[in-house]
Amino acid sequence: MKSILTVFKFTFIEALRKKAFIITTIIGLVLIIGACFVPMVAEQVENADLFSDSEESKTLYVLDNTDGAIPGVQDVLTQMFTGTSVEVASEDLISEYEDKIKKDSNNAMVILEMKDNAPHIVLMTKSFMSGLDVNTISEAISPLYISSVMKTQGVSDDMIAFSQSSITSEVKFMGSMDLSGYVVGIAILMIMFFSIYYYGYSVALSVASEKASRVMETLIVSTKPSHVLIGKCLGTGALGLTQLSAFLITAAIGYQLLVPDDFTVMGMPLSLSSFTAASAILVLLYFIFGFTLFAFLNAAAGALVDKMEDLGAAMMPVTMTSMVSFYIGYFVAIIDPGGLIGTIAFYLPLSSPFIVPFKLLNSDFSYTEAIISLAILIATAAVVVKVTAGFYTKSVLRYGKRLKFKDLKGMKE
Amino acid sequence: MSVLKIDGLTKSFGEKVAVDAISFQIDSPGVMGLIGTNGAGKTTTIRMILGILEADEGSATWNGAKITRESVRFGYLPEERGIYPKTKVIDQLTYFGELRGMTHADAKASSLRLMERLEVTEYINMTADKLSKGNQQKIQLIAAMIHDPELIILDEPFSGLDPVNTEMLRAFITELAANNKYILMSSHQMSTVEEFSRDLVMLHNGKTILQGNLKQIKAGYGHTNLVVRADQDIRALAEELGLQCVRTDAQESEFKISGDEDAKTMLMRMTERGIIPVRFEIREPSLHEIFLEKVGHSK
Known part of the structure; x- marks a missing residue:
């Protein structure tokens, strides 16, 4: 047990010091902080559409060439762009307005004219970055024109008001999946795959480099090979959890500090309320045992090679298995979480680490089902650890010839 | 034990x-x-x-x-x-x-x-x-x-x-x-x-x-080698006595002998001819020689 802890400590500290780890952690943290800024920036861009929210003085020139077909335009635009000076423009000075707009993005011009017997709006701004939206202006002005036409046709004021009213609406989701659960579920699925794949690869790399550099012979006369393997997997797994924790804590702080309270995606608020303590524990357990399963398979692949350049080929079966398992989880999450494939993927130990955390947030199932799925995963991981430890012991000092199945007989630690 | x-x-x-x-x-x-x-x-x-x-x-x-x-x-x-x-x-x-x-x-x-x-x-x-x-x-x-x-x-x-x-x-x-x-x-x-x-x-x-x-x-192998260093080349003399030369360099020569008698005879002939040995050593075979002999036998 002491030797497992020694290998664990050495693996953890050595990997923690590596430049690759430090750089990926910094990049990850920067990306997460950057992502937390996105809603704030998006909100500001959205607000910028209103043109009037900026504190700088702005001028919107309005040139009406419709002979009064749209009454009250200036009032509507003034209400719409509060803080913006809305000025009636003269046809004779149009070149001057154009110069002003070219020089200063705080100036813009709306020209109303008749085209094919209907009003037509031309919006002149310095560039597409001005944030002004001609459709928004059109939506605001159109009711003025319609009500004016209806009035000339003798329609009553009540009828005009009624014709411009809209039916109120709302959406109710009867399943347990909401946008927040979906977004968080997909994010967890991606993180699980990234972590299991990346840290599993680290285990294979570490085993292969110890074998290629011949350190292995010194190691296994010092302690049991299975202890080296277990310590190494635990150390790498702990490193993964440390990095993930750093990412998640940063994300949580960024969410609290940087994401606006009223932030919505497609009109729906983003809430993490569905992510309870129980589901967090289950996600953690699935990460631990999912990582264990794939890390030990990767270790077996790493123990097979004599040279580092052969590692990719040796890892291919494990890589393919993890990729297929991930895509099963991903497509089940998107297409049919509650169907037959989803149910199989839920209990299948290779895919359950990917699909269960998603279903935890987006599907109706009991904790009993989750515990059965977890038990299958733990049992499979235990068998894989046992078999892999023997395989590793037999393989690590074997150079040149590949290990055959019959060689696994009489494995000893 | x-x-x-x-x-x-x-x-x-x-x-x-x-x-x-x-x-x-x-x-x-x-x-x-x-x-x-x-x-x-x-x-x-x-x-x-x-x-x-x-x-x-x-x-x-x-x-x-x-x-x-x-x-x-x-x-x-x-x-x-x-x-x-x-x-x-x-x-x-x-x-x-x-x-x-x-x-x-x-x-x-x-x-x-x-x-x-x-x-x-x-x-x-x-x-x-x-x-x-x-x-x-x-x-x-x-x-x-x-x-x-x-x-x-x-x-x-x-x-x-x-x-x-x-x-x-x-x-x-x-x-x-x-x-x-x-x-x-x-x-x-x-x-x-x-x-x-x-x-x-x-x-x-x-x-x-x-x-x-x-x-x-x-x-167990006994004295099998004779190393001689002298001012003159003594290889012709050794050949007369039927000793096989196994090594010669700028300083000295080494011969195979069948026993101490061969060495004694060699020393007598040298002194008779006025050749003074700077080094005259009778020794056992080296491990290298033993190994070569054993490998030869095992083949």
Whole structure:
């Protein structure tokens, strides 16, 4: 047990010091902080559409060439762009307005004219970055024109008001999946795959480099090979959890500090309320045992090679298995979480680490089902650890010839 | 009772018998040489002794108990040198010490003591890949010795070392032997083993072709060589007496003799002709010659 802890400590500290780890952690943290800024920036861009929210003085020139077909335009635009000076423009000075707009993005011009017997709006701004939206202006002005036409046709004021009213609406989701659960579920699925794949690869790399550099012979006369393997997997797994924790804590702080309270995606608020303590524990357990399963398979692949350049080929079966398992989880999450494939993927130990955390947030199932799925995963991981430890012991000092199945007989630690 | 006893160790890889029923024992501290050409089975024997490889037959015991990591404190310098290239020297030495059951402080203290002894303290905080091959080998040796082992197994310890480091390692091994350590040293360099070993096992194609006390083995061959250095060329004279010249260099010549009588006759003829010998030495055959003779016989 002491030797497992020694290998664990050495693996953890050595990997923690590596430049690759430090750089990926910094990049990850920067990306997460950057992502937390996105809603704030998006909100500001959205607000910028209103043109009037900026504190700088702005001028919107309005040139009406419709002979009064749209009454009250200036009032509507003034209400719409509060803080913006809305000025009636003269046809004779149009070149001057154009110069002003070219020089200063705080100036813009709306020209109303008749085209094919209907009003037509031309919006002149310095560039597409001005944030002004001609459709928004059109939506605001159109009711003025319609009500004016209806009035000339003798329609009553009540009828005009009624014709411009809209039916109120709302959406109710009867399943347990909401946008927040979906977004968080997909994010967890991606993180699980990234972590299991990346840290599993680290285990294979570490085993292969110890074998290629011949350190292995010194190691296994010092302690049991299975202890080296277990310590190494635990150390790498702990490193993964440390990095993930750093990412998640940063994300949580960024969410609290940087994401606006009223932030919505497609009109729906983003809430993490569905992510309870129980589901967090289950996600953690699935990460631990999912990582264990794939890390030990990767270790077996790493123990097979004599040279580092052969590692990719040796890892291919494990890589393919993890990729297929991930895509099963991903497509089940998107297409049919509650169907037959989803149910199989839920209990299948290779895919359950990917699909269960998603279903935890987006599907109706009991904790009993989750515990059965977890038990299958733990049992499979235990068998894989046992078999892999023997395989590793037999393989690590074997150079040149590949290990055959019959060689696994009489494995000893 | 023998301290280290190897009894009938056998190992085959497929059809090839790599080690065939090797037996030997070490009864008291000192150096035992395990010699043979490349592929003779030395490393396979060592790996079976240490339990890295499972023997098909036979056993290796220490004070009557099977050799395991727990039953004997052994240090092993593998033939294939290997240390962590990107890890600081002190960190990896401490790690190997801790794996041997030492505390962190003890492992560090022992590392520092051995580094000082082998004159590599200046590399303490360097990563191993920045060290020369010879210094990397010293670090590996420290890793094998860090926990003060009772049984030390050195597989080709001198390969790849420059003369200065070779001399340093010679002195270190002599020191270990003087400190009552049991040392099993494999080598294909006969002169190296001859220098250190009290006993030896000679392997060829997995079989033992000679074993026993080195002095007794050599004594058994009697005086077989005559080394002569003189001011004049004495090869023609030796030829007249029917002595075969086996070596000649700028200084001296060496001849095969069938006994002390041949040497006596040679000395008489030289003095008769007024040739004064600067060196006149009758000696036993070298281990190299014995090995060549034995390999020839085994073929």
